[in-house]
Amino acid sequence: MSVELCGVKVPLAAFALELDATLAGRVTAIFGASGAGKTTLLEAIAGLRRLKSGAVSVDGAIVVDAEAGVFMPPEQRAIGYVPQEGALFPHFAVRHNLRYGFDARRDRPAGLTYEHVVEVLELSALTERRVGTLSGGEKQRVALGRALLSAPRLLLLDEPLAGLDAALRERLLPYLARVRDEFAIPMLYVTHSPDEVMALCDDVLVLDRGRVVARGAPAEIFAKSERPRYELRGG
């Protein structure tokens, strides 16, 4: 699996996101401070934001090409997106949230079952609950399960642990690792935490003001003297 970003440009308020990169890791971290353009990049790949120029292809299939006027709508891309706040549907119970994308997919892979995802993320006790009664960590697990069940070929995770306290982050990290190992769906993982990158990712793209300023394996990136700098900037 690979995601190719060719001359991608998206104007933002203070600067423009400008990227040329091929992402081929199992879990690729998009690392950088708040406002570096990380979320914008995910939105552009998911089809929630238009490119000013450039193209994005997934596994060689073009999903958007601004010059050629190609724009595949998000529902046809099979790219799962978990925003930072989870964005669960408040008027549905957990089960209905989980099945929202699953039931609509006719061509889902044979190995993907509702029961399996519920088991891996330990959601069975939550399925009849209303979304409003869930804790922050539970919401993130449901949001992750919902995205997985839509049978994506690529999963975009936008700081899934950012809104949670340290103890909860510790507890959720193994779930993410399990998803990575059980489902073999490549992920782009937006974060500003070096610890999460070290625990989950095999490739890191460091973004600053819309541009890639460093690229490499997590150990390389964070072993260097730059680590304190990134930590400081990451806040």
Added chain:
Amino acid sequence: MSAEAWQITWFTIGVATLSTLAILPGGVALGWLLARRQWPGKSLVETIVALPLVIPPVATGLILLKLFGRRGPLGGWIERTFGWEIVFTWKAVVIATAVMSFPLLVRTARVAFEGVNPRLEQVARTLGAGPWRVWGTITLPLAARGLVAGAVLAFARALGEFGATVMVAGFIPGQTVTLSLSIYQLVQLGRDDEALVLLGVSVAIAFAAVWVSEYFVRRRPA
């Protein structure tokens, strides 16, 4: 209650219902367009829709009279095409109440749609739902309370409409007389006790409408 009072009551309820149903699809669609889309001429449309709220109802009635009269641009066309007369018939009452309550429906619908987090719609798209499925399963259910409130507000406005109705539909017993028109007329004639009966009816209908809407809004947890 006299037969005449019953007739007026049912006529008024029928007109208010018909005018609310008539503006519902357009009002909801326009509310959504104003909340979610940018398009050329948007502020002009917003202003025109809001006009009946700010200009005197009688003036709005006069505009409708000129538009829908036999020699008016719309009235003439309708008469030639369908053979329908509009002014001074029940159709004029429906048009007047619809125009007067339309801004209330559009405004409430707009606020209702603005209250739906666009993130939810975006995520639904990434889960494989096309725009129509997103509209039906996410946008509409989450805006439903506001839309019901808007429809009740429009219905209530239609029940009480007076100024525009009297201009464009006149006072024709058995054909265009609504509760409001009748109450005014009865008081003019010094038949206050009959007017008080219709007043009671008006209050009862308004009360029932609000009660029914509260019931629906409560039953639908957000």
